[in-house]
Amino acid sequence: MNSAAPSSRIWAEMALLGLIWGGSFLAIRTALDEIPFVTSVAFRVGLAALVLWIWVLVRRLSLPRDPRIWASLLIMGLLNNVLPFLLMAWGQLHIETGLTSILNAGTAIFGVLAAAIFLADERLTARRALGVCTGFLGVATAIGLHNLAAFDIRSLAQLAVVGGTVCYALAGVWARLRLKGLAPQVQAAGMLTGSTLVMVPAALWIDGLVIPTQGATWLAIFYYAVVATALAYLLYFRILAAAGSGNTMLVTLLVAPVAIVLGALVRDEVLAPSVYLGFALLALGLVILDGRLLRRRRRTSNPSA
Secondary structure (H helix, E strand, C coil), X not given: CCCCCCCHHHXXXXXXXXXXXXXXXXXXXXXHCCCCHHHHHHHHHHHHHHHHHHHHXXXXXXXXXXXXXXXXXXXXXXXXXXXXXXXXXXXXXXXCHHHHHHXXXXXXXXXXXXXXXXXXXXXXXXXHHHHHHHHHHHHHHHHCHHHHXXXXXXXXXXXXXXXXXXXXXXXXXXXXXXXXXXXXXXXXXXXXXXXXHHHHHHHHHHCXXXXXXXXXXXXXXXXXXXXXXXXXXXXXXXXXXHHHHHHHHCCHHHHHHHHHHHHHHHHCCCCCHHHHHHHHHHHHHHHHHHCHHHHHHHHHHCCCC
């Protein structure tokens, strides 16, 4: 984890990535007004894969030849694209875009827990355990335990989004175990190709051939597939290489506010106060996991340390 302070340029790129990902929730919900959620995911992975393969070919990046790596990329696509994209798209049919983005912020919390369970070099220290517990409390507060007790379509939608974040966390572990040494751009193109091979037949079988007719739908698809998936992956890898995972994790804190504001402005969404409290607890959990504020406070209180 790189704890060095990012440069002004990296901060600007992190803010841009937060804006891009924050806008993706509204774009997905806009497309869902016309097309089924399975088809929406097929468009997302198919177009994103096409853009990333153009990038890989232009940059002449070397491709893996071992069939086992391609099999691992297929599984990575299932964990990092197919399952979470489907779960979250279906969830967005029944809950607000802002709430979806807040629950999505739990990805980092589940990622730390999954790494501690499956990776020998990722111990769950006391600080990380505190961060995870605080994050879990944030997720539970945002959902509302009373909503889970009702077990209606809304509570199921929230659980589906949380299930998507768990898939993201498992994908991170899978990448560490099976895809070491593979260029991240090739990894992204490969997993999205595997996702496309799954999602296009699934969409045709479940939904039939669905062609959007509204310009707003095509614009939304272009945004969440090309901008918020393909181009955002490239920007994410650039930030990750320059700033490290610790700094990149902070992008999560920028995504939800953007999605909340856009949901309120465009779709007149209103979130309960408990949802904002849940996000505050989630943000606190991420800050605890990052650890820099705690270390800075210790140095301030003990200058000789």
